[in-house]
Amino acid sequence: MNRTLSVKIIALTIWGLLLFSPFLFQDVRQVEVAARICVFIVLVASYDLLIGYTGIVSFAHTMFFGLGAYGVAIAMKQGDNTWGYWIVGALAGVLVAAVLAVLIGLLSLRVKAIFFAMITLAAASVALVLASQLSSFTGGEDGMTYSSPDIFKPATKLLTDDEGKVARIAGVRMNGKIAAYYFVFFTSAVMFWVMLRIVGSPLGTVLKAIRENEARAEGIGYRVVAYRTAVFVIAATTAALAGAVYAAWLKYTGPDTTLSFAIMIDILLMVVIGGMGTMWGAAIGATLMVLAQYYLRDLMEVASDATSAIPLLPELLSPDRWLLWLGIIFILLVYFFPAGIAGTIIRGRAK
Amino acid sequence: MTLLSIKNMDVSIGQYSVLHGVTFDVPEGGVFVLLGRNGAGKTTTLRSIIGLWDRPPGSVTFRGEDVSSLHTSDIARKGIAFVPENMGIFGGLTVAENMVLATASGKFDQARLTRVYELFPALEQFWDKQAWSLSGGQKQMLAVARAIIEPRDLILIDEPTKGLAPSIIHAMGEAFREISQTTTILLVEQNFAFAKSLGRDMAVIDDGRVVHTGTMAEFAADTALQDRLLSLSVEGA
Numbered sequence: 292m293n294r295t296l297s298v299k300i301i302a303l304t305i306w307g308l309l310l311f312s313p314f315l316f317q318d319v320r321q322v323e324v325a326a327r328i329c330v331f332i333v334l335v336a337s338y339d340l341l342i343g344y345t346g347i348v349s350f351a352h353t354m355f356f357g358l359g360a361y362g363v364a365i366a367m368k369q370g371d372n373t374w375g376y377w378i379v380g381a382l383a384g385v386l387v388a389a390v391l392a393v394l395i396g397l398l399s400l401r402v403k404a405i406f407f408a409m410i411t412l413a414a415a416s417v418a419l420v421l422a423s424q425l426s427s428f429t430g431g432e433d434g435m436t437y438s439s440p441d442i443f444k445p446a447t448k449l450l451t452d453d454e455g456k457v458a459r460i461a462g463v464r465m466n467g468k469i470a471a472y473y474f475v476f477f478t479s480a481v482m483f484w485v486m487l488r489i490v491g492s493p494l495g496t497v498l499k500a501i502r503e504n505e506a507r508a509e510g511i512g513y514r515v516v517a518y519r520t521a522v523f524v525i526a527a528t529t530a531a532l533a534g535a536v537y538a539a540w541l542k543y544t545g546p547d548t549t550l551s552f553a554i555m556i557d558i559l560l561m562v563v564i565g566g567m568g569t570m571w572g573a574a575i576g577a578t579l580m581v582l583a584q585y586y587l588r589d590l591m592e593v594a595s596d597a598t599s600a601i602p603l604l605p606e607l608l609s610p611d612r613w614l615l616w617l618g619i620i621f622i623l624l625v626y627f628f629p630a631g632i633a634g635t636i637i638r639g640r641a642k
Numbered sequence: 643m644t645l646l647s648i649k650n651m652d653v654s655i656g657q658y659s660v661l662h663g664v665t666f667d668v669p670e671g672g673v674f675v676l677l678g679r680n681g682a683g684k685t686t687t688l689r690s691i692i693g694l695w696d697r698p699p700g701s702v703t704f705r706g707e708d709v710s711s712l713h714t715s716d717i718a719r720k721g722i723a724f725v726p727e728n729m730g731i732f733g734g735l736t737v738a739e740n741m742v743l744a745t746a747s748g749k750f751d752q753a754r755l756t757r758v759y760e761l762f763p764a765l766e767q768f769w770d771k772q773a774w775s776l777s778g779g780q781k782q783m784l785a786v787a788r789a790i791i792e793p794r795d796l797i798l799i800d801e802p803t804k805g806l807a808p809s810i811i812h813a814m815g816e817a818f819r820e821i822s823q824t825t826t827i828l829l830v831e832q833n834f835a836f837a838k839s840l841g842r843d844m845a846v847i848d849d850g851r852v853v854h855t856g857t858m859a860e861f862a863a864d865t866a867l868q869d870r871l872l873s874l875s876v877e878g879a
Contacts (some may be wrong), residue, residue: 493748496739503732510692511744511788512718512732 298633302574306480314461315473320585328581330537336486336573337529343568344490345522346502348404350555351395354418355527356593357536358547359384359389361422364435364544372438377432381535385528386445396520404467418548427476434545443471443539469541477538483574490570498522499568548555557584564624566631575632584618588613611622645670645796645826651700653683653850654688660686660847663700668796668843673818673827675841675858677872679836683850684830685727688798688836692724693717705795723789727800728831729781733774737765740773744788751792758787761817779810786814790821791811797821800830807854815839834872838862868875 305328308315312325341347362384363377370376391414399410420463422429429435441447447467450458457464489495497518500508505515538544549554557580565576588610598604608616628635646668658834661683668674678684690698693714702710709717718724721746732740741758742748759766762783768776773784782802788799799818803811810875811833818840831837837844841858854861856872861867 453805493742496735496742499735499739500732500743502728503734506694506714507726507730507732509714510694510718510724510726512715513743514713514715553751 294637294639296307296571298575302571302633305574305578306483309476313469314463317463322468324581324585326472326475327585328578329475330533331558331561331577331581332574333479333482333486333533333536334530335558335565335577336483336562337526337533338558339562339565339570339573340486340498340522340526340529340565341612342562343566344495344498344502344570346404346518347519347523348408349411349523349526350408350552351415351418352526352530352558353394353550353552353555354415355388355530356534356537356545357391357418357422357544359531359536360544360549361429361534361539362387362445362531362534363538363599364430364437365428367437367439367538368430368435372440374440377440377535377539381532384535385531388527388531389524392524392607393520396523397516400451401516402583415550415552415555419546419552422546422550430545431639432546434543434548436543439471439539439542443467443474443483449612475540479533482532483570486529487570494518500569520610546587560621563631564621564628566628566634566637569631569637572631579632581615587617587620591616643670644668645705646828646848647701647703648687648691649701649703651687651690651698652700653686653698653705655686655695659850659859661690661698664847664850664852665700665854666845666852668826668827668828670795671822672842673829673840675837676828676830676842676847677837677844678847679794679872682847684847685800687847687848688724688800688828688830689726691717691798692722721793721795723794724796725785725789725799725802727804729778729785731773731781731788732783733772735773737773738778738864740784740788741765743793744791754791754793762787766838772877779814780808781807782810782814783817786817786821790825796810796826796828798828798830802829802833803831803833803836812837813833815874830867836870 292310307330309325313322316322316325334352338352341349341352358379363380366376366380366383370379395414396411399407406565423432425431444467448457448465449467450460450465450472452458457466459465463469494561497508497513501513501515501518509515529565534549537549541548561576561580562573563577564575565572565574591608592610593609595608598608624632630638644667649665651661652659664683664687666865676684676687689695691702693712693814698710700710701708704720704722709720724730732743735743741750764780765783765787768780773781776784786799786802802814806814815836817868818829821827823839829837829840838858844856844861845852846854846859848871
């Protein structure tokens with residue numbers, strides 16, 4: 292079978308499972324995981340546009356993600372929980388992200404990659420400090436809680452039965468929670484599709500050429516700084532939009548859920564696991580990483596109990612050591628899939 | 643009529659002065675050959691014309707317009723294509739993607755694409771292959787094909803025969819001869835037999851200075867001058 296087709300099938304299977312996850316996994320936590328996967332696929336795919344397709348190393352991606360989330364949070368906290376405020380907040384977040392991306396891009400994309408990475412790191416640090424310090428505006432370290440639009444409230448009846456109660460389809464209550472999940476799913480799917488279109492377009496080819504050799508790309512007529520700035524803006528606004536969607540789902544925005552460096556590291560790991568420069572790999576990397584974050588601890592608890600009769604093993608498999616095992620799994624993945632899972636499947640393993 | 647005029651070009655790379663007041667004119671039409679020993683400054687001259695060094699002192703005038711202060715991409719858009727010494731293709735992209743990159747609109751002019759296929763049939767055969775998987779000769783063909791897929795006034799080609807098999811060199815020569823019917827070529831070449839078979843006008847660079855300009859026919863007839871300026875065994879002369 293065509294190798295690229297295999298990767299597409301894996302990624303489309305993931306999207307298929309996400310589409311039906313409220314029906315397949317009728318549990319609040321599992322739907323929570325599915326929504327997080329949707330948002331992180333977009334976040335990872337938009338970061339892959341930078342690092343995988345154009346060769347730009349940025350540490351400011353969570354800053355843009357946070358701008359979208361804080362835009363919605365502030366608008367809905369200061370205003371009310373109507374769609375109008377969500378749109379205003381999302382647009383404000385996207386606009387600020389675009390302006391910042393243009394400024395950072397034009398001022399710093401001419402410098403060497405390492406200096407650009409440092410500049411984005413500094414910008415992300417400033418955003419994190421500001422979010423923590425401007426507590427009257429951002430909620431500080433505690434973040435902000437707010438109401439989502441009425442249609443997302445669990446009490447909202449999307450469909451009713453003959454008795455006027457919330458109708459069930461395949462055992463799933465058709466209430467606001469379902470609406471919220473499908474809002475996250477469809478907006479994420481559309482953003483992912485747009486990024487697939489971008490990398491499949493002539494612009495995507497130019498980006499790959501720039502990644503491979505900037506001077507050659509210049510030599511055939513492409514203004515590299517302009518293209519790099521443009522893709523930086525596209526990635527930033529996509530991340531901001533993902534943040535706005537995630538804010539509507541969580542009904543909470545704080546430094547830990549959007550701006551933290553831990554999330555930036557997660558995004559990097561997801562890109563590496565999925566495969567840099569393989570947009571479909573974003574779906575694989577994000578899914579595996581989010582599943583590990585949510586279920587590895589549970590799995591280890593089961594394994595620890597199952598091996599309780601054996602000396603040392605229960606200690607090693609203690610759920611408290613889940614980060615150690617996550618690290619080991621990551622090392623093994625990098626060893627067996629040096630170009631990421633999608634990248635290694637497409638290109639074959641180097642001998 | 644002069645297409646490209648280079649006047650008093652000085653280029654320093656780090657502490658080293660590489661070009662000293664390089665001056666020559668490239669007339670429109672045919673192949674203009676830049677000859678010289680290894681390290682004489684031929685490649686640096688081409689790279690300076692296309693703007694790959696920071697604005698060197700001196701001027702580069704193309705169709706009467708000073709382009710020396712322009713950015714590389716803007717110079718390329720004026721109608722100057724550059725085929726660098728190491729072929730300059732994008733190995734991670736397919737042949738088709740490499741070609742699309744060289745088009746202004748992202749779409750091919752069918753007549754030009756047909757001409758490319760006629761000149762370099764291997765490219766049609768390997769159209770969807772990754773460029774890194776091509777042979778050296780095919781990579782060179784791709785680099786040249788990319789330069790002619792859009793209308794250009796001038797193509798700068800740096801040592802296209804380096805490391806290629808004689809049969810490929812012959813095919814390349816035929817292709818250049820045909821291309822030069824419609825597009826001016828500024829060719830840097832060490833293979834004198836190849837250069838002689840194509841060149842109409844020529845210049846010799848030595849130690850960063852232009853030491854001779856004239857017609858290729860006159861230069862080819864003067865073996866003493868060749869020995870003095872190039873110190874090469876004139877293979878096939």
